[in-house]
Amino acid sequence: MKQFILYIGKILVLILLIMISLDVFYTYVFCHTSGRNKTELVLTTEDKNYDLVILGSSRAENHFVPSIFNSKGIKTFNYAMSGSKLEETALTLKLMLAKNFKIKNLILDVDLNLNSNSHSDNIRATFLPYLPISPIIREHYKNIPEYFSYRYIPFYRYAVNEAIGYREVGASIKSKKINTFDLGGFYPLPNRGKNLYYDMSKFSPKRNKGYEEIRKLCKENNINFIPISLPMCQNTMKDFGNYFQEMKKLYPEIHHYENAVVDDKYFSSCGHMNVEGAKKLSTLVLNDFFEK
Amino acid sequence: MFFNSLKFAVFLPIVFIFYWFFPNKSKKNQNLILILASYYFYSCWDWRFLFLLIFSTFLDYYTAIKIEENEKKSIRKFWLWLSISINLGLLAVFKYYDFFAVSATEFISGFGFHVEPVLLKLILPVGISFYTFHGLSYIIDVYYKRIKTEKNFIDYSLFVSYFPLLVAGPIERATHLLPQLKVKREFDFEKAKEGIYQIVWGLVKKVVIADTCALYANEIFDNYTTMNSMSLILGAVYFAFQIYGDFSGYSDIALGTSKLFGIDLLKNFDYPYFSRDIAEFWRRWHISLSSWFRDYVYIPLGGSKGSKLFQLRNVMVIFLLSGFWHGANWTFIVWGFLNAVYFIPLLLLNKNRNNMGEFKLSFNLNSLKIISNIAFTFAITCLAWIFFRANTIHQAVDYIYRIFTNHIYSFQYLHIGRSVEKLIVFLVIFTLIEWNNRNKIEPISGKYSWIKLALAITAILTLGIFSDYKNFIYFQF
Secondary structure (H helix, E strand, C coil): CHHHHHHHHHHHHHHHHHHHHHHHHHHHHHHCCCCCCHHHHHHCCCCCEEEEEEECCHHHHCCCCHHHHHCCCCCEEECCCCCCCHHHHHHHHHHHHHCCCEEEEEEEECCHHHHCCCCCHHHHHHHHHHCCCCHHHHHHHCCCCCHHHHHHCCCHHHHHCHHHCHHHHHHHHCCCCCHHHHHCCCCCCCCCCCCCCCCCCCCCCCCCHHHHHHHHHHHHCCCEEEEEECCCCHHHHHHHHHHHHHHHHHCCCCEECCCCCCCHHHEEECCEECHHHHHHHHHHHHHHHHCC | CCCCCHHHHHHHHHHHHHHHHCCCCCHHHHHHHHHHHHHHHHHHHHCCHHHHHHHHHHHHHHHHHHHHHCCCHHHHHHHHHHHHHHHHHHHHHHHHHHHHHHHHHHHHHCCCCCCCCCCCCCCCCCCHHHHHHHHHHHHHHHHCCCCCCCCCHHHHHHHHHCHHHHCCCCCCCHHHHHHHHCCCCCCCHHHHHHHHHHHHHHHHHHHHHHHHHHHHHHHHHHCHHHCCHHHHHHHHHHHHHHHHHHHHHHHHHHHHHHHHCCCCCCCCCCCHHHCCCHHHHHHHCCHHHHHHHHHHHHCCCCCCCCCHHHHHHHHHHHHHHHHHHHCCCHHHHHHHHHHHHHHHHHHHCCCCCCCCCCCCCCCCHHHHHHHHHHHHHHHHHHHHHHHHHCCCHHHHHHHHHHHHHHCCCCCCECCCCCEHHHHHHHHHHHHHHHHHCCCCCCCCCCCCHHHHHHHHHHHHHHHCCCCCCCCCHHHHC
16 A cells, blocks of 8 residues: 555655646747737737727627728727637726737627626737736636636636637747737628527626726826717617616616617628728718717 | 435445444445435435335245245246236336326227327336336246345445436346345455546546437437438437447446446447447347346246247347337337347348357458448447437437438538537447447556546547436436
C-alpha cells in the first residue's frame, strides 16, 4: 500500500506539473498575441483616441459601419462582440479606460440584452487568460462561483472553456487574424431576408447591472453616452413592439431605432441586418447625433 | 455522478481510503463499505429508484433461495418464472410501455380508428437494463444448478449493485463475480497500477475521443438534410468512434476502478473495429451482453444445433432482442436486424468462426486481404450505426439515401465553426495507438509508462471536453 500511495503521490505531482506548465504556456501565448478577438485587442493596446466607440453584442457588431463615421472625420472603432452580454461589455469599457483610451462618444446597443442579467460563457472566456495579470478582471469576476477555480487551479480556466482551448491557442500561435479588424471591427452579413420572424414571447426587459455600470462609467469619464435600441424585422416588431415600449419605462434615456429600418430586404436574419441595412442605419445615426 | 466528473474524482478516493484503511479489514466490512458507497453512488442520480434496485435485489435473492430449497421441478419453475416475470415486467413498464402503447395505437389507426395512447411518461431508472440482467443471470444459473444460492444478503446485494458496473455494465455473471466477493481482498500494487492506467485510458477515450466526435456527429446528424455525401459518410464514421470511445471508455474506467478494490470485472471490449468479419465484431463488442444473450437465450433456443432454418431463427431472435434491449425505438430493432443480416451469410457458409485467432500483418497478399476485410466490416458497422443514432427509421433511410445520391465530396464547414474533415488526423492517430497496443488492455503500461501517462494526462487536459459533462450514451439503456 505504501508503494501505491507513493505512486499516486507521484502521479498527482505529475498532473500538477503538467497543469502548471500548460497554464504558463497558454497564458504566455494569449498575452503575447493580438488580433484573435477584440478583448485581446483592448488588452494589447494603450492610449487610443476615439471620437466614437461602439459596444454591444453581434447586433452592434453587424450594424455599425465605422468607415461611414470615419469618412466624416469621426474616428470610430466597433468593439462590439458577437454573443457579448452587458456584463462583458461593462468589463470591456473598464479595461479601455484603464488602458488610457480617450473616448468622446460611446454608442451602446441596448435592447434584447436587457432580457436578462446573464453572462456569455464564450466572451467571458476571452478575459480569463489575463486573470492573473489584470486586477480589473479579477475585481470584475471576484463574485462569480467559479472564481476560486479560475484563479487558483492551474489550467482550470483553459480546460473548461473551449473558447480559449487548444484550437484558439493554435490559431494564436499561427497569428491567424480575424478580418473584422480591417473593417474597424464591423462584421458585415450577407443575404437578404424574406418573411423573417423571431419569437420574443418570453422576453421582458429588466433592470441591468451591466448597463447601469456602463452608464456610470461614462458619466465619471465624461463620455457622451448614446444607448441605442436597434432594428428588428417587421413581423417581430408587429408582435413584440411592446418589449421596446417597456424598455422606455425602465430606461427613458435609450434612443429608439428599432423601427428605423423595417424592410426585410435589409436583414440577414430577424435580429441582424445585412451590409446594406447596416449602412442605412449607420448613416441615420451619423446624421442624428454627429451632423446636426 | 459521472465517471468523468469532479464529484467522482472526490468520491473514488474517499471510498478507496475507507475500504483499505478501515480498522477491521474483514471481508464483511469491505463488502459493507462497497455496498454503502454503491447505494450512495446510485442515489446521486435519483434516490427514489434506489428502492427499485433494492426490491429487485431482494426479489432475486429470495426466489433463488426458494428455487434451491425445492426439488420439485414445477415449484422450482414457478419461482424461476415469478422472478423472470417481475424483473422483465419492471423493465417493460419503465422502459417499453410507452413504446408499445404508441406502436399499438399507430397500428390501430392504420385501420382508420383514432385512438389516443395512454402514456406513463416514466423516467427510465439508470442502469435498470444492466442490473435486471445481472439478477436474471443469477436466477437462471441457480435454476440450472450451475451455482449455489448466495445466502449472505450483503454479498448478493453487492453483486447486483457494485458501483463500477451498476449503471452501464459490464453485465457480470454470478459465477465470476460472487466468488471474488466471498473472500477478503488483499491489496495488490500491480493490479491497482493496472487499474490507474485503465482509468486514465478510459478517460482519454471518453473526454478526448468520444466527446470530440460527438460535437461533429451531432452537428451532422441533426442537420443531415443540409450535408453533402462526404459529410454524411464522415458523420457515420465519427459516430462509430463516438460510441466506441464512450462505451469502451466507460468500461475501461469501470474495470480500472474495480481493480483498485481488488476485484476483476469481465472484459467488455476487445478492439472491435479491428474485426475481420461481423461474427468477430460481436465477439469483441459489448462482450458481456453478447455472451449473456448467447448463454441465456441463444443456447436455450437450440443454438447452432438443428437445421439451418432453426439456426437462422435463433440468430435473428438474439440480434433483434439485442437491438430491443438498447432502447424502446424501432431504430434499435432495425439496427439489430441489420446485424443479423450481416451475420446470416457467415452462418450459412459455416464461416462464422473463421476469424477466431490473432493475426499479424506483413507485406503480402494475405495481409491486404485482412486489411480489406477489416475495412469492409467497419464500413458495414458504420452503416448499421446510422440506424442506432438516427431518431427515426425514416431519418436513417433518408440519411443513407443522401449519402448515395448527393455525389458532392467536398469538405463542408459546419455550424460548430469547424470544417468536417478536421477530426480525421486525430482519429487516425487514435486508431494507430489502439492498433499498436491491441494485444494489451491499454496502451500506457509497459516501456516508458511515465512518459505515456504524462502524454495521456496532457491529452485529457488539453483536448478533453469539460465545458459540460457529457453523459455516457449507454446510461440511457
